[in-house]
Structure formats: C-alpha cells, structure tokens
Amino acid sequence: MSDADKLKKSIQEEIEVCSDFLDGAKAINEVAPFVQERKEDVEAKAEAVQSLPPDVLDELAPQMLKSQETERNRLSKALPVISKFEVRHVRAMLSSASTSTDAEVVISVVSAHPKYPLWAPSFMKPFERLAQKQERVSQIRQAVERLDRPLSELVDLAVNTVESARGGVAEVDHACVRLRDVIEAVWGKLATRARQECADIIRGRHLEFRRDASRRLAAECLSPTDEVVGDVNLLLEHLATLHGELSVSSKKPFLDDRTYLDTVYSRWVLHLFNLARALDL
Numbered sequence: 468m469s470d471a472d473k474l475k476k477s478i479q480e481e482i483e484v485c486s487d488f489l490d491g492a493k494a495i496n497e498v499a500p501f502v503q504e505r506k507e508d509v510e511a512k513a514e515a516v517q518s519l520p521p522d523v524l525d526e527l528a529p530q531m532l533k534s535q536e537t538e539r540n541r542l543s544k545a546l547p548v549i550s551k552f553e554v555r556h557v558r559a560m561l562s563s564a565s566t567s568t569d570a571e572v573v574i575s576v577v578s579a580h581p582k583y584p585l586w587a588p589s590f591m592k593p594f595e596r597l598a599q600k601q602e603r604v605s606q607i608r609q610a611v612e613r614l615d616r617p618l619s620e621l622v623d624l625a626v627n628t629v630e631s632a633r634g635g636v637a638e639v640d641h642a643c644v645r646l647r648d649v650i651e652a653v654w655g656k657l658a659t660r661a662r663q664e665c666a667d668i669i670r671g672r673h674l675e676f677r678r679d680a681s682r683r684l685a686a687e688c689l690s691p692t693d694e695v696v697g698d699v700n701l702l703l704e705h706l707a708t709l710h711g712e713l714s715v716s717s718k719k720p721f722l723d724d725r726t727y728l729d730t731v732y733s734r735w736v737l738h739l740f741n742l743a744r745a746l747d748l
Contacts (some may be wrong), residue, residue, distance in 0.1 A: 499628035
C-alpha cells in the first residue's frame with residue numbers, strides 16, 4: 468500500500484474512531500463536544516487530501532503520514548478507555564490535537580513552487596472554512612464577556628450543546644434552547660445598556676425584543692455612529708426572528724433534524740458576530 472493510500476486510510480480510521488465513540492457516548496456530554504470538533508477537523512483534512520492531484524499527494528503523503536499516524540494512535544488509545552481518564556485529561560488531549568501540521572507541510576511545498584499550484588486553494592478551503600467558524604465563535608465569546616462576564620459561560624454551554632447534538636449525544640431541541648437563551652441574554656444586556664445611554668428618552672419605557680420600535684430605539688442608543696444604526700437595527704431584527712424560530716423548535720421534543728440545527732447555528736454565529744462588530748463590542 469502506498470503512503471497516499473495509507474494516509475487516506477489513517478484519516479478514515481480516525482473519523483471512524485470519533486464516530487464509534489460518539490455512538491456510545493450518550494452519558495459523556497462534557498467530552499462529546501470536543502470529540503465532535505475533532506471529527507470535523509479530521510473531516511476537513513480528509514476533504515483537503517481528497518482534493519489533491521495524485522502526484523502531489525504522493526509527494527506530500529510521507530511527510531503528512533507521520534503526524535497523522537501519531538494523532539490517530541493517540542485518539543484510538545484515549546477514546547475507547549475514556550472512563551479510566553479524568554474528563555479534563557481527555558479534553559486537554561482533544562483540544563491540543565490539530566491539523567495545522569499538515570497545513571504547514573502543504574504550505575511549505577506550495578512556497579517551493581515557482582507558480583502557485585492550481586490544487587492549493589481546494590486543499591486549504593476546508594481548513595479555512597473551519598478556522599473561520601471557530602474564530603467567529605471565539606470573537607462572539609469575547610464580545611459577550613465584555614457585555615457581562617457570565618454571558619461567555621452561556622455561549623460555551625450553547626456551543627457545546629450544539630456540538631453534542633451534532634454528534635448525536637444531545638437532543639436538537641435542547642441545543643435550540645441554549646441558542647435561544649444566549650440571544651435573550653444578549654438582548655437583555657443590550658437593553659440595559661441602551662437605558663443607560665439614553666436614560667432621558669427611555670425612562671419609564673419597556674424595551675421588548677419582539678417590538679420593532681424597541682429594537683430601533685435600542686439601535687439608535689447603542690450604535691457607535693449614525694451610519695451603522697440601520698445595520699444594527701437589521702441585525703437585531705434578524706436575531707429576533709431567529710429567537711422566535713428557536714422558541715418554536717425548543718417546544719418540539721421530537722425534533723431531531725441536524726441539518727436544521729446546522730442552519731440555525733450558522734445564522735446564530737453570523738448574526739451575533741456581525742452585531743458584535745457593528746457595536747464595537
């Protein structure tokens with residue numbers, strides 16, 4: 468078997484290790500989100516490797532295979548015997564695992580080429596897509612922490628529940644509840660800040676998230692410049708709409724549509740990330 472075939476086989480085996488663990492991890496919710504994140508990481512690697520031309524893969528495989536075999540072996544040893552380890556040990560191991568070494572190998576090869584290889588964008592795209600999602604979640608966490616420190620814990624709980632649900636460990640409707648809770652908490656803190664910024668205007672008025680006039684008033688009070696008032700108001704409208712959808716979804720215990728969860732989670736990340744940027748949080 469060639470190194471290229473061994474590399475593909477090793478990546479697939481690591482994905483299967485993650486899948487096998489998730490199938491039997493119904494009682495390990497605290498660890499499951501990190502396994503799901505690692506599985507996504509390896510799937511991005513599989514997609515990237517699959518995009519490479521055969522001759523390029525043959526060239527890169529010997530260098531990538533060594534780190535891939537190491538990561539697969541570590542994962543294979545840790546997950547099947549997880550009950551013998553403390554949760555924090557497994558979390559630390561999964562958090563430290565990364566495909567960055569493989570990306571660095573490819574970047575070094577690309578840099579050595581006189582011309583930018585046609586296959587390079589296809590290889591890097593899965594890593595860039597995953598990195599963008601993770602970076603946006605990180606920035607949302609930092610932004611809400613500046614609003615109110617306990618809010619970052621609420622974001623972590625929501626993200627972990629989503630990852631658990633995507634891995635089949637938690638229920639989709641539970642994840643919807645967590646996402647909705649974050650939106651409610653963020654609006655509550657923004658409404659409080661708006662009252663502080665526009666005390667004379669808002670005094671005695673109740674700001675309701677579902678009311679257009681309340682969101683508009685909050686946008687006018689909170690926006691750093693007049694130019695972004697419309698953008699902030701639109702983002703609050705998007706979040707109010709999503710909040711309503713999540714409230715309906717959370718009342719459906721039979722709901723188990725992970726494609727739906729992926730969609731609402733993507734919107735949740737996008738709207739909160741853009742709102743944080745618009746408000747300079």
